[in-house]
Amino acid sequence: MQDFTFHMPAAVADASGLLGSCEDPKLIAGGMTLLPTLKQRLAEPTDLIDLGAIADLKGIRREGEHIVVGAMTCHADVAASELVLSTIPGLAMLAGQIGDPAVRHRGTIGGSCANADPAADYPAGIVGLGATVVTNQREIAGDDFFVGLFETALEPGEIITAMRFPVPKWSHYMKLRHPASGYAVVGVMIVDTGAGVRVAVTGAGPSAFRVTAMEEALSADFSAKAIDAIKVDADGLNADMHASAAYRAHVIGVLAKRAIAARR
Amino acid sequence: MGQFGIGQPVRRKEDVRLLTGKGVYTDDVNIDGQVFAVFVRSPQAHATINSIDIQPALAAEGVIAIYTGDDLAADGVGTLETEVEMSDLAGNPMFRPKRTLLATGKVRFLGEPVAVVLAETQEQARAAAELVMVDYDQLPSIASTSGAVDPSSPPVWPEHGSNVSVHWENRPASEIDVHMERAKTRVTVDIVNNRLVPNPMEPRAAVAQFDAETGVMTLYAPTQGGRRIQGGLAKGILKIPADKMRVISQDTGGGFGIRGKLYPELGVVCWAARRSGRPVKWRGDRSETFVSDYHGRDQVNHAEMGLDENGRVVALKVHTILNVGAYMGENGPRLPISGGGRIIPGVYDIANFYFSVKPVFTNTVPTDTYRGAGRPEANFLMERLMDAAADATGLSRDEVRRRNVIRQDQMPYMTQMGLLIDSGDFIGNMDMAMEHSDWKGFEARRKDSEKTGKLRGIGIGNFVEAAGGRPTEEMRVRISPDGKATVFAGTYSHGQGHETVYAQLIEEYLGVPFADVSLVQGDTATSPMGSAGTFGSRSSWMGGLGIRKSSDAVIAKGRKIAAKLLQGEEEGVTFENGVFSAGAGSVTIQEVAKAAQEPKNLPEGMEPGLDESFHVKRDAELFNFPNGCHVCEVEVDPDLGIVQIVRYTAVDDCGVVLNPFIVHGQVYGGVAQGIGQALTENTVYDAEGQLMTGSFMDYGMPKAQHFSHIEALFNEVPCKTNELGVKGAGEAGACGAPSAFVSAVMDALKPYGIRHLDMPLTPDRVWQAIAEAKSDKAA
Numbered sequence A: 001m002q003d004f005t006f007h008m009p010a011a012v013a014d015a016s017g018l019l020g021s022c023e024d025p026k027l028i029a030g031g032m033t034l035l036p037t038l039k040q041r042l043a044e045p046t047d048l049i050d051l052g053a054i055a056d057l058k059g060i061r062r063e064g065e066h067i068v069v070g071a072m073t074c075h076a077d078v079a080a081s082e083l084v085l086s087t088i089p090g091l092a093m094l095a096g097q098i099g100d101p102a103v104r105h106r107g108t109i110g111g112s113c114a115n116a117d118p119a120a121d122y123p124a125g126i127v128g129l130g131a132t133v134v135t136n137q138r139e140i141a142g143d144d145f146f147v148g149l150f151e152t153a154l155e156p157g158e159i160i161t162a163m164r165f166p167v168p169k170w171s172h173y174m175k176l177r178h179p180a181s182g183y184a185v186v187g188v189m190i191v192d193t194g195a196g197v198r199v200a201v202t203g204a205g206p207s208a209f210r211v212t213a214m215e216e217a218l219s220a221d222f223s224a225k226a227i228d229a230i231k232v233d234a235d236g237l238n239a240d241m242h243a244s245a246a247y248r249a250h251v252i253g254v255l256a257k258r259a260i261a262a263r264r
Numbered sequence B: 001m002g003q004f005g006i007g008q009p010v011r012r013k014e015d016v017r018l019l020t021g022k023g024v025y026t027d028d029v030n031i032d033g034q035v036f037a038v039f040v041r042s043p044q045a046h047a048t049i050n051s052i053d054i055q056p057a058l059a060a061e062g063v064i065a066i067y068t069g070d071d072l073a074a075d076g077v078g079t080l081e082t083e084v085e086m087s088d089l090a091g092n093p094m095f096r097p098k099r100t101l102l103a104t105g106k107v108r109f110l111g112e113p114v115a116v117v118l119a120e121t122q123e124q125a126r127a128a129a130e131l132v133m134v135d136y137d138q139l140p141s142i143a144s145t146s147g148a149v150d151p152s153s154p155p156v157w158p159e160h161g162s163n164v165s166v167h168w169e170n171r172p173a174s175e176i177d178v179h180m181e182r183a184k185t186r187v188t189v190d191i192v193n194n195r196l197v198p199n200p201m202e203p204r205a206a207v208a209q210f211d212a213e214t215g216v217m218t219l220y221a222p223t224q225g226g227r228r229i230q231g232g233l234a235k236g237i238l239k240i241p242a243d244k245m246r247v248i249s250q251d252t253g254g255g256f257g258i259r260g261k262l263y264p265e266l267g268v269v270c271w272a273a274r275r276s277g278r279p280v281k282w283r284g285d286r287s288e289t290f291v292s293d294y295h296g297r298d299q300v301n302h303a304e305m306g307l308d309e310n311g312r313v314v315a316l317k318v319h320t321i322l323n324v325g326a327y328m329g330e331n332g333p334r335l336p337i338s339g340g341g342r343i344i345p346g347v348y349d350i351a352n353f354y355f356s357v358k359p360v361f362t363n364t365v366p367t368d369t370y371r372g373a374g375r376p377e378a379n380f381l382m383e384r385l386m387d388a389a390a391d392a393t394g395l396s397r398d399e400v401r402r403r404n405v406i407r408q409d410q411m412p413y414m415t416q417m418g419l420l421i422d423s424g425d426f427i428g429n430m431d432m433a434m435e436h437s438d439w440k441g442f443e444a445r446r447k448d449s450e451k452t453g454k455l456r457g458i459g460i461g462n463f464v465e466a467a468g469g470r471p472t473e474e475m476r477v478r479i480s481p482d483g484k485a486t487v488f489a490g491t492y493s494h495g496q497g498h499e500t501v502y503a504q505l506i507e508e509y510l511g512v513p514f515a516d517v518s519l520v521q522g523d524t525a526t527s528p529m530g531s532a533g534t535f536g537s538r539s540s541w542m543g544g545l546g547i548r549k550s551s552d553a554v555i556a557k558g559r560k561i562a563a564k565l566l567q568g569e570e571e572g573v574t575f576e577n578g579v580f581s582a583g584a585g586s587v588t589i590q591e592v593a594k595a596a597q598e599p600k601n602l603p604e605g606m607e608p609g610l611d612e613s614f615h616v617k618r619d620a621e622l623f624n625f626p627n628g629c630h631v632c633e634v635e636v637d638p639d640l641g642i643v644q645i646v647r648y649t650a651v652d653d654c655g656v657v658l659n660p661f662i663v664h665g666q667v668y669g670g671v672a673q674g675i676g677q678a679l680t681e682n683t684v685y686d687a688e689g690q691l692m693t694g695s696f697m698d699y700g701m702p703k704a705q706h707f708s709h710i711e712a713l714f715n716e717v718p719c720k721t722n723e724l725g726v727k728g729a730g731e732a733g734a735c736g737a738p739s740a741f742v743s744a745v746m747d748a749l750k751p752y753g754i755r756h757l758d759m760p761l762t763p764d765r766v767w768q769a770i771a772e773a774k775s776d777k778a779a
């Protein structure tokens, strides 16, 4: 790891200022992705700006019909939150399936989304629940946030401050774990918003995407049967030595049906 | 037997120390004035080295020296060579290339060290290593095991002309063909026995210090006992007397066979310490584990077996290709044969056996011993054949096995490969495993699983090993004047729990309380000269016997002293529970130890002290034969291809069990590694020889979630060839698990007509097979 200057600002504005003034700065949240990158010398920032001391970025609260999760909230806190469990259980379920206990106590929702790993779980939650990504500069619709492989709509210098989730009628997340890493080979989030059904998939493509054919069928008839005949096209899906594109396409269907079957 | 004697489930003495962070691993060792070494490794699988430009790196901050293979050669540093020699039936010897510690001229696998950078800090050394400019010309490469037998495959060693090092055969194939032709039923299996990265918890490391005044080189490194590494480094590499080479391993975080080896980096670090005049520390990271620790397994087997009308095997032919990697490891090339594979045909009584092995070179990390070292592969092959035989004959899987296993009344049994199996109750193992796994009740459980959409399967796997490793080990037992006992060992516990078991033996044999026994190990300066180390499940068998014999010698000497103290005749002195008695008088072993310091208490000419050694030497062809039967039960989710173990029963015969608690631990760990191979682990090289599974992100280690409770049981048949009655216990689990597991999954997949899949049975692979079977049916 290359030497760097370490900063721990107490306010988002200070962090933002540092981002502007330092030579080659990098934000650090839980460090679960960034630290290994630094250790392998794949990134060599001059300055690390730790968001851990900014109180505003932590915690989960209700704002009307929304649940707001601060960017620096760790996965374990989301998984165990009474508020999340009682309003968006699918989100708690998702957070509880990320990595292992150590990772869940360090990794954050902001870091995970900013990183936009194609196999990360949270993107399915952001897209599936129709969340809004709140930054220090603007609000970005969840649907527009993940734009490609490790690529988001964030501009340089932009800091995620929170995620705002509308409370749905029902939500559920299912995941097939990667045999080695534990990340999502496929993760499926199904949400009944009250106004319609959303189906978001992570792990299978370059970034999280929605399966509109399933959404339409389920909005008309919310049952596993309704999507039985819908085949997801394997074309363009991820393929690696652990899972072919055909397998991933198939698994999306299986997990979607199982998620629906979980609703009593 | 006392509370801490033989057979008691004594808690491990070493655990509090190890679990509270008080272990001392090589990375905990720091020497004043040390510099840090970082290796420059080849990013190419196969290439000519045109030049190495070290100038920019030399100029970097903190850099002290950079050495290449040329520097080593100029200084007369030796090379590594395999210990294996084999020839074909015509007497042509195998091709045995030498390996220079740092590649010169060519690199032959990705990760091969090319240069070493020494700098004041680890970070400086790393940064400078990136500045070492190696100009490569890429050469065509080969990674595939089966592909390497193709005469047109790119040669790793053009000087040999072929990638096949030798074609070893036990006899002409034609001798067996006649029997095969008479068979009523013939079955064949084709197996890819997947390559594994052993991955001990502690990555490799080394700290070397050279004392110019005394000429002593001291190396700290994780090992499995330093004696062999000491010899190899002194004689083969540094060309110094062995007594000037000291190897120390305080604690080592796992070995599994591959930590016992003399790696090039160890030689380089020692030499660099001598050359630079500074102590040198190298801390390998996990990425280096993947590309430079020896790998395990990697065989391709084709086997054919013929059975008569009674389901008795009449002929067996086995063709094995072993991927040795780019160079030959110390023991690697012998694993399919004398290293373990010669236990084929396993627990079965098969008279006509042809065996062919081709060790092949590829542009991959060399392979060598890994938990089981040839026996897991051998047993897996036999058990897949038996399952195929069951299918072909219509006999049940256990019946076809029962008809062919070596019966107890055939013991001792001389195998086709010349091993004399002294004991074992193979039918009893099966009976016990089937009873405890409720094999009879399986159909009902299968139906229950069906209701939840799951396919349930049950599988069985027999196994036998030839364990014991090298035929020499020496142990020393000392009772100090304060009455405490010390065992000086050259065996080396790197997780096994010798501190505990050896103390149990001392309490049993000498009556010195368990708490008063300590173990000195892991230092060639204190370990007895005749020691070899811990590998091949040998520490109880060889080391235990050494303790027993040393203890006998302690008693014999003690008896003479006691006779003098008690003013009796030596013949009249008895010894029991730590007390020497003669008539009405008695004296404890502790009192004798104290008295033994005073020449006046000793018979004429006797050396003071109570300190005896025994050098165990056995016939090189004498082994012990751990064996057992494992039954595994799984549920397969056919929609996702996920396999979940739901029940596991392991019956092991490791002879007399010295400590069931510790042996259970060995069984659990071995089963975990066996299941790892069968369910999650796979080392993948692409066609260019690039390693696709170079980290835990891609290489699947087995996790707790993959297991059910493992019921570990013993069918204890004392070994007849040692006084303790022990057989090896360390590798059994890895030998039994893959076959029981794969058998279970194939049983579950029987409705689809799927009879064999290669390991690991990952969700994608299982689902793919099911999808293909379904579309075949539809077609």
Ligand SMILES: Cc1cc2nc3c(=O)[nH]c(=O)nc-3n(C[C@H](O)[C@H](O)[C@H](O)COP(=O)(O)OP(=O)(O)OC[C@H]3O[C@@H](n4cnc5c(N)ncnc54)[C@H](O)[C@@H]3O)c2cc1C
Binding pocket: A026, A027, A028, A029, A030, A031, A032, A033, A034, A035, A051, A071, A072, A075, A097, A098, A099, A100, A103, A106, A107, A108, A109, A110, A111, A112, A113, A114, A115, A119, A120, A121, A122, A158, A159, A160, A161, A181, A182, A183, A184
């Ligand atoms: C062993 C292991 C297993 C894992 N398993 C899973 C899994 O199963 N599923 C899964 O989804 N994830 C998994 N992860 C990822 C983990 O959950 C983290 O979410 C992820 O590593 C990033 O979060 P972090 O808080 O650690 O971010 P960091 O590593 O600190 O940062 C990641 C990137 O995001 C940027 N960043 C951080 N915070 C912000 C912000 N507020 N605004 C803008 N940019 C920001 C950083 O600059 C950096 O570029 C795993 C990680 C590990 C190490």
